[in-house]
Amino acid sequence: MAAAAAAAAAAAAAALARLAAAFLLLAAQVACEYGMVHVVSETGGPKGKDYCILYNPQWAHLPHDLGKASLLQVRDWTASVLCSPPDLPAKGFSNQIPLVARGNCTFYEKVRLAQGGGARGLLIVSKETLVPPGGNKTQYDEIGIPVALLSHKDMLDIFKSFGRAVRAALYAPSEPMLDYNMVIIFIMAVGTVALGGYWAGSRDVRKRYVKHKRDDGPAKQEAEAVDVSPVLVCVFVAMCCSALVLLYYFYDRLVYVTIAIFCLSSSTGLYSCLSPLVQRLPFGRCRVPDNSLPYFRKRPRVSMLLLALLCLAVSVVWGIFRNEDQWAWILQDALGVAFCLYMLKTIRLPTFKACTLLLLVLFVYDVFFVFITPFLTKSGNSIMVEVATGPSDSATHEKLPMVLKVPRLNASPLALCDRPFSLLGFGDILVPGLLVAYCHRFDIQVQSSRVYFVACTVAYGIGLLVTFMALALMQRGQPALLYLVPCTLMTSCALALWRRELGMFWTGSGFAVNTSLI
Structure with missing residues (x-):
């Protein structure tokens, strides 16, 4: 009986641990939010563009309206991971948003150094999957500038589209209840x-x-x-x-099988839907000449063959440019x-x-x-x-x-x-x-x-x-x-x-x- 009770207690403790872990994971997901960085060229080049960022509002909130967000100079500092004081530039990041590489230290250490150097925000460039930039309550209270993760691919697109001299504004517009x-x-x-x-x-x-x-x-x-x-x-x-x-x-192996099945079945469906309309057309009623081919020996109408080719072509075009x-x-x-x-x-x-x-x-x-x-x-x-x-x-x-x-x-x-x-x-x-x-x-x-x-x-x-x-x-x-x-x-x-x-x-x-x- 004692052994059974102990086993039951252990099972209950394990279940509570899993529940607590799920709660903590949910809390982390709630704290993490998507935002935008609006980038424009300092030289007045192409129109500005928005890029995705992942931020944690517990560091600092972002304004919901782009008009209320400060447009600041972006400093490319991605050659550094910004983990120690020697990584700071000689004159700091006065009123700038530095781009730094991810790795080697915590998010708190990076943002603390950036804030101490006069930065008004911090963008951490990641070549990996974006993750929430977390910390603890004491660290959150100490930091007063926003910190967010930006993908390496987006950083390359920014420099390709706008050059190296750019300004950016960090903001997070509210999600609409229902999209049109x-x-x-x-x-x-x-x-x-x-x-x-x-x-x-x-x-x-x-x-x-x-x-x-x-x-x-x-x-x-x-x-x-x-x-x-x-x-x-x-x-x-x-x-x-x-x-x-x-x-x-x-998934990676079967998704192409599913795509191929969709192309075949959807072209068949498109043919089935359009064939009654084509059959009623007053023209194109000529038929295939007599032959011994398995399907063509029934002498289908030429217009129906053209319709079949059209439906197949539509599905192939979608398959290529999907x-x-x-x-x-x-x-x-x-x-x-x-x-x-x-x-x-x-x-x-x-x-x-x-x-x-x-x-x-x-x-x-x-x-x-x-x-x-x-x-x-x-x-x-x-x-x-x-x-x-x-x-x-x-x-x-x-x-x-x-x-x-x-x-x-x-x-x-x-x-x-x-x-x-x-x-x-x-x-x-x-x-x-x-x-x-x-x-x-x-x-x-x-x-x-x-x-x-x-x-x-x-x-x-x-x-x-x-x-x-x-x-x-x-x-x-x-x-x-x-x-x-x-x-x-x-x-x-x-x-x-x-x-x-x-x-x-x-x-x-x-x-x-x-x-x-x-």
Whole structure:
């Protein structure tokens, strides 16, 4: 009994130690903030530019407004690490902001010497990952000038763009509660769900009750949709979990595989979305001559071949220029929307029971990998967020393309330093979108004037707004399905209950209603 009690006490002590360590780490993260250094040339050259800095407000606060920040001369002293009095220049740093190299001593020793030499701030240049410039309370009270870390790459860009004679102002504008780019993401996401659900529902019902002539001509039937069974749901979720964990541990190797898959699938999706429009064009109806090639012997239209080449070219262009932050995100979003529409048209949930199973299982999956995995990883980071945004220690610096991304429209330190884009994963569109498509199919069959479809689409929009509010309030990545799944499922279920159609809605038996409706 005594041994068991001792073991329990030891386990409790270890748990408390881990909790204390987590608290200290959280405190360190809170103390560390991103800021900006605004650099201009003393000779009146190019327009000024902002660069990212990492600072600790416990040393000294930075003004929130650039107009209230002092524009001071920058002194390149990077040949020194500034760790001892002999490292100071003969005349000190009177009213200057010195640039010094990182290493060999503590941040406190550097900033104490800089302050004693008359400096008005200190920028420590680091070739490594930027870390919070920490100290203790006594040291914080002694220092009255700001100290921040600047990357070596940014320092080189400053001297290349502005020359050696530059002035700089340190400031830290407040982060906006919500960036305007969220409006663009909201329109794209809700629009894709609404259009995909409407298209998939109408197409699926038409294929159920209208007989198509199967031949090799223009009226050939499209590929059959894939019904999702409970077994398929379990297999799919297991594959998602495995893929996410593998990406977490082997990101640099698997990210290129994911990029290649995205290029292929998104070009297919773009072709699927544009082909109905091209087929209706009054020109370009000539066909390939008779031949024995596997695909071309069906004599496809030349316009469709040109469309296929165009879609493939768009995905290849994105693949080559995917890291061009200025414009590549537009191609990625266009391909992503096409991919989502294609998947919503191809994958079909036959009953509300299947919808509920899929959404609830993925709800648990999303919450687990965002909120629970930080307690299981050594770094304390969420596996989902780490994979979606790209690990900070990735050698490739590649990002997964399976997201809608829009650059931040507000100038802020977070946008400049850490997250220049706002992201929404394809799963946050596809999973609720499959329910929206089911609601549309059910609407048509029971002649309900698309009330289920509209209600579920509106519920999706409300759930997305709640997600954005949670993101703004918590300032951390959110599992969107945590809010989208309850909103869409509860709304659909409540509507079916109110209309006294829950039995038919649950089993999909409404599809057995009079087939002459179409």
